Amino acid sequence: MSISKTYSPREAEDKWYNYWMEKRFFRSVPDDREPYTIVIPPPNVTGVLHMGHMLNNTIQDVLIRRARMQGKNACWVPGTDHASIATEAKVVAMLRERGIEKKDLSREAFMEYAWEWKEKYGGIILEQLKKLGASCDWDRTKFTMDQDLSEAVVDTFVHLYKKGWIYRGIRMVNWDPKGKTAVSDEEVVRKEVNQKLYYIKYALIDQQPTGSHQPSVNSYVVIATTRPETIMADAAVCINPNDGRYKHLKGKSVYVPLINREIPIIEDEYVTMEFGTGCLKVTPAHDLNDYELGVKHRLSVIDILNDDGTLNEKAGILVGEDRFAARKKIAELLDLHHHLEKVEDYKSQVGFSERTDAAIEPRLSMQWFCKMGEMAGPALDYVLDGEIKLIPDKFVNTYRHWMENVKDWCISRQLWWGQQIPAWYNQHGDWVVAKTREEALDGFLEKADPDRKFSENAARGFKAQLDPFLKQDDDVVDTWFSSWLWPISVFDTSVFGDPANPGNADLQYYYPTNDLVTAPEILFFWVARMVMAGHEFKGEAPFKNVYLTGIVRDKLGRKMSKSLGNSPDPIGLIGKYGADGVRVGMLLCSPAGNDLMFDESYCEQGRNFANKVWNAFRLLKGWEIDDSMPFANAVPVAWFGNRFAEALEEIDQHFDGYRLSEALMATYKLVWDDFCAWYLEMIKPAYQQPVDRETFNHTKAFFSQVIRLLHPFMPFLSEELWHDDVFGERAESDCCIVAEYPVLGHPTNEVLLSEIQAVKQLISEIRNLRNSKQLSPKEALPLTVKSGSDTDYQVYKDIIVKLANVSEVAISEEKVTGAASFLVGRDEFFVSIPTGLIDAESERERITKEIGYLRGFLKSVDAKLSNERFVANAKPEVVENERNKKADAEAKIRILEENVIRLT
RNA sequence: GGGAGCUUAGCUCAGCUGGUUCAGAGCAUCUGCCUUACAAGCAGAGGGUCACUGGUUCGAACCCAGUAGCUCCCA
Numbered sequence: 001m002s003i004s005k006t007y008s009p010r011e012a013e014d015k016w017y018n019y020w021m022e023k024r025f026f027r028s029v030p031d032d033r034e035p036y037t038i039v040i041p042p043p044n045v046t047g048v049l050h051m052g053h054m055l056n057n058t059i060q061d062v063l064i065r066r067a068r069m070q071g072k073n074a075c076w077v078p079g080t081d082h083a084s085i086a087t088e089a090k091v092v093a094m095l096r097e098r099g100i101e102k103k104d105l106s107r108e109a110f111m112e113y114a115w116e117w118k119e120k121y122g123g124i125i126l127e128q129l130k131k132l133g134a135s136c137d138w139d140r141t142k143f144t145m146d147q148d149l150s151e152a153v154v155d156t157f158v159h160l161y162k163k164g165w166i167y168r169g170i171r172m173v174n175w176d177p178k179g180k181t182a183v184s185d186e187e188v189v190r191k192e193v194n195q196k197l198y199y200i201k202y203a204l205i206d207q208q209p210t211g212s213h214q215p216s217v218n219s220y221v222v223i224a225t226t227r228p229e230t231i232m233a234d235a236a237v238c239i240n241p242n243d244g245r246y247k248h249l250k251g252k253s254v255y256v257p258l259i260n261r262e263i264p265i266i267e268d269e270y271v272t273m274e275f276g277t278g279c280l281k282v283t284p285a286h287d288l289n290d291y292e293l294g295v296k297h298r299l300s301v302i303d304i305l306n307d308d309g310t311l312n313e314k315a316g317i318l319v320g321e322d323r324f325a326a327r328k329k330i331a332e333l334l335d336l337h338h339h340l341e342k343v344e345d346y347k348s349q350v351g352f353s354e355r356t357d358a359a360i361e362p363r364l365s366m367q368w369f370c371k372m373g374e375m376a377g378p379a380l381d382y383v384l385d386g387e388i389k390l391i392p393d394k395f396v397n398t399y400r401h402w403m404e405n406v407k408d409w410c411i412s413r414q415l416w417w418g419q420q421i422p423a424w425y426n427q428h429g430d431w432v433v434a435k436t437r438e439e440a441l442d443g444f445l446e447k448a449d450p451d452r453k454f455s456e457n458a459a460r461g462f463k464a465q466l467d468p469f470l471k472q473d474d475d476v477v478d479t480w481f482s483s484w485l486w487p488i489s490v491f492d493t494s495v496f497g498d499p500a501n502p503g504n505a506d507l508q509y510y511y512p513t514n515d516l517v518t519a520p521e522i523l524f525f526w527v528a529r530m531v532m533a534g535h536e537f538k539g540e541a542p543f544k545n546v547y548l549t550g551i552v553r554d555k556l557g558r559k560m561s562k563s564l565g566n567s568p569d570p571i572g573l574i575g576k577y578g579a580d581g582v583r584v585g586m587l588l589c590s591p592a593g594n595d596l597m598f599d600e601s602y603c604e605q606g607r608n609f610a611n612k613v614w615n616a617f618r619l620l621k622g623w624e625i626d627d628s629m630p631f632a633n634a635v636p637v638a639w640f641g642n643r644f645a646e647a648l649e650e651i652d653q654h655f656d657g658y659r660l661s662e663a664l665m666a667t668y669k670l671v672w673d674d675f676c677a678w679y680l681e682m683i684k685p686a687y688q689q690p691v692d693r694e695t696f697n698h699t700k701a702f703f704s705q706v707i708r709l710l711h712p713f714m715p716f717l718s719e720e721l722w723h724d725d726v727f728g729e730r731a732e733s734d735c736c737i738v739a740e741y742p743v744l745g746h747p748t749n750e751v752l753l754s755e756i757q758a759v760k761q762l763i764s765e766i767r768n769l770r771n772s773k774q775l776s777p778k779e780a781l782p783l784t785v786k787s788g789s790d791t792d793y794q795v796y797k798d799i800i801v802k803l804a805n806v807s808e809v810a811i812s813e814e815k816v817t818g819a820a821s822f823l824v825g826r827d828e829f830f831v832s833i834p835t836g837l838i839d840a841e842s843e844r845e846r847i848t849k850e851i852g853y854l855r856g857f858l859k860s861v862d863a864k865l866s867n868e869r870f871v872a873n874a875k876p877e878v879v880e881n882e883r884n885k886k887a888d889a890e891a892k893i894r895i896l897e898e899n900v901i902r903l904t
Numbered sequence: 905g906g907g908a909g910c911u912u913a914g915c916u917c918a919g920c921u922g923g924u925u926c927a928g929a930g931c932a933u934c935u936g937c938c939u940u941a942c943a944a945g946c947a948g949a950g951g952g953u954c955a956c957u958g959g960u961u962c963g964a965a966c967c968c969a970g971u972a973g974c975u976c977c978c979a
Contacts, residue, residue, distance in 0.1 A: 006944070185978095349979095397908060398977065405978080520976085555915080557975090588930075589916055594909095595975085597916060605931065608944040615942035622941070662918070665930065680941085687940065764948080771936065771948045778939080857925045864923085869962040878923050885924055 009578025224276025418476030
């Protein structure tokens with residue numbers, strides 16, 4: 001029976017993924033084995049798979065599959081987060097298409113639409129992960145707005161509020177006027193933008209009445225600003241007290257242009273004298289720094305913007321205009337009224353909403369905050385103490401810097417899609433925080449009657465009266481306020497209401513998880529906060545290792561993005577190169593923690609590798625076995641066994657250090673070079689010749705090991721081959737995915753490994769000789785060995801004969817005249833070729849060159865050895881090594897010198 | 905402006921605690937092969953002032969200082 005010449009991934013992928021699901025190999029329940037757990041960084045429920053996910057999830061799947069094969073109880077928990085801003089934006093867009101405005105809907109009606117949308121479009125990404133081969137325990141799939149996870153969020157809110165770690169306050173927040181919500185600092189993307197710097201004249205008011213006229217050079221001051229539309233919100237003009245130019249302004253006032261409101265001139269060293277004119281307009285309601293300045297100098301706060309970014313009546317003019325339209329118009333007005341001195345081009349950093357791309361408006365508003373101070377300390381210690389390892393560890397510095405300068409977390413969002421804040425207000429705007437309406441009523445009762453003096457009736461009456469006015473906070477909490485609970489909440493949500501509760505069996509078994517694989521961009525607002533929540537609710541870090549992947553860039557180094565259109569469609573790639581090919585491709589170019597310059601050619605390399613393995617298998621499969629033949633390949637079999645052990649040791653070390661791309665490369669070379677190019681060629685019978693039983697069995701066993709080694713990287717191909725009938729009948733649950741991972745054993749025969757190394761070099765030399773002399777590979781050449789080492793080349797005769805097409809391997813004490821010669825180590829080899837092909841001149845040149853090289857080498861070695869300080873200071877083994885090098889070089893030079901003489 | 909990191913072959917990267925004349929891998933390139941497992945392949949070959957300048961050392965790609973360029977994070 002013949003199998004196709006190339007591996008075709010498509011059928012294998014669907015077939016085996018379904019089979020794994022059917023046999024429930026991904027399923028994990030607690031038992032007495034050691035757990036190995038990963039929780040997926042929940043992708044946005046509205047998202048589709050992009051290259052970053054591909055990388056991230058390939059890594060997780062490699063780790064989880066390897067652990068599973070190593071006999072651990074491997075559990076990979078999948079799920080999605082509800083991405084409040086992104087999802088709400090999509091729902092709003094959908095409604096608009098249907099002609100419905102959000103503001104016309106009740107909260108309940110809107111939520112119905114939102115859930116409908118989520119059911120319809122949400123979770124596509126999880127289906128896409130299956131195409132990649134992700135072996136998640138799908139029965140455990142979680143969503144951050146699941147009933148229990150939402151309850152966990154509310155419990156957490158109440159818990160932290162009771163501890164005094166959640167508070168409500170007026171703060172300057174990053175306002176997204178398009179999404180009409182506050183966003184966190186982390187959700188603001190700063191970009192450099194070409195702007196204009198407007199130089200505006202503010203008329204001076206001479207406060208000193210008659211008598212002491214000061215000869216004023218200017219009757220106005222000039223202020224440079226990029227935001228002229230905010231002048232109506234100005235509360236002061238600020239100068240630096242050290243600025244000699246403006247001494248005359250101290251204690252005076254100016255008029256705000258156009259509206260002629262009087263504002264004071266204040267002094268503060270905050271002002272940069274060199275920037276603009278050195279005069280700053282202070283607008284506390286619309287700039288963070290100005291706000292702080294305003295607080296310091298007790299300035300009034302005039303907020304002239306509506307939540308959608310249009311000007312409100314407090315602006316006095318241009319009411320209802322959008323802020324950007326207003327900017328243009330105000331510039332014109334200023335110009336018209338001769339308040340504009342000049343306009344310059346100016347580049348500056350402007351924040352944009354990550355979700356809606358609207359320019360962020362610093363805005364004062366009432367928000368809920370979570371205190372970070374108390375939680376940051378322990379969360380930092382886990383990392384500094386090494387209880388949590390960041391990989392690569394360069395991120396420890398960044399982590400520390402952030403944790404030591406942490407700011408309180410604004411957790412409220414002016415949205416509906418998410419967990420509604422469990423704060424309840426009465427008609428006077430007083431509030432209590434409570435899990436339910438009932439508890440809120442109790443809360444108000446307790447506030448009103450702290451000493452419980454009310455009769456039962458009075459209490460009931462109080463609540464009945466309050467009830468119609470009781471209103472829950474309109475806002476929801478930030479999505480990260482759900483995801484920071486993720487490593488706990490996916491298993492058990494009972495601990496959030498009661499941290500003393502040890503949790504259910506799942507939580508006790510799987511928590512803390514082992515590895516977290518995520519992007520460095522969210523180290524702070526996700527990883528760090530998970531550590532905080534883990535510590536708060538479990539008293540233990542949520543994971544042991546955090547593997548931080550790089551950003552997937554295109555080969556020009558640009559971040560892959562939809563707008564650039566430089567990101568390949570991952571599902572398309574899988575179709576083109578196979579899931580295994582793409583997985584290999586991703587890993588080949590992904591050093592830990594560094595960005596990767598992705599190029600499709602890596603996937604091609606992955607596909608080619610899959611095909612190589614496939615064809616090696618075809619070779620084995622095609623062999624006929626002759627039971628009467630004796631075992632002919634003891635040496636190759638012994639060698640590959642040792643080589644495999646040696647490579648496995650290296651691969652394991654790479655895995656231990658999370659150097660996955662190097663683990664893959666080591667595997668790749670073991671399979672392609674050692675197994676295919678050397679081992680299989682050594683044992684391969686001549687065309688249409690049978691192979692002996694023992695060789696066949698050993699090779700089959702090697703193959704089985706190789707397939708297992710490949711499985712974490714290439715699950716589909718390995719599973720497909722695993723079930724080939726070459727391996728006989730397999731039991732239903734006998735699958736590669738649960739086969740035992742090769743167990744580390746040290747190579748037992750170092751001599752054999754190094755001697756084969758020499759043999760391989762010898763064979764390459766002969767092949768090279770043929771190539772350079774254009775000798776046919778079909779013509780067998782006689783080989784003579786003049787050994788200078790302990791190696792017995794007769795042991796390797798069969799291998800040399802086969803791979804170098806040598807007619808004989810003669811051992812001699814003498815040099816062979818009229819033959820091509822070369823050295824491997826201290827062993828000298830002679831290949832008889834037609835004398836006409838030996839060019840004495842070029843031969844002499846080659847050898848002379850080599851001697852020159854060796855003499856240089858020897859000189860440097862001698863220099864070291866004759867240097868007393870070297871011999872005195874260097875480690876003994878280093879000195880010993882130098883002596884060996886010296887002897888080796890001298891022996892080689894002697895041989896080569898003889899050869900040069902013989903050529904003449 | 906503050907902090908972190910990077911710079912090694914055409915490309916992507918290794919190079920652990922200085923010690924082979926140490927400069928390495930994969931891909932790409934070049935040469936020769938359709939040798940019945942594989943042209944998605946086989947056999948060979950070429951390719952680098954380890955960013956630059958100094959210093960420490962018996963010895964530096966590796967340690968130190970400075971310079972230049974790039975990237976990221978925070979303001």
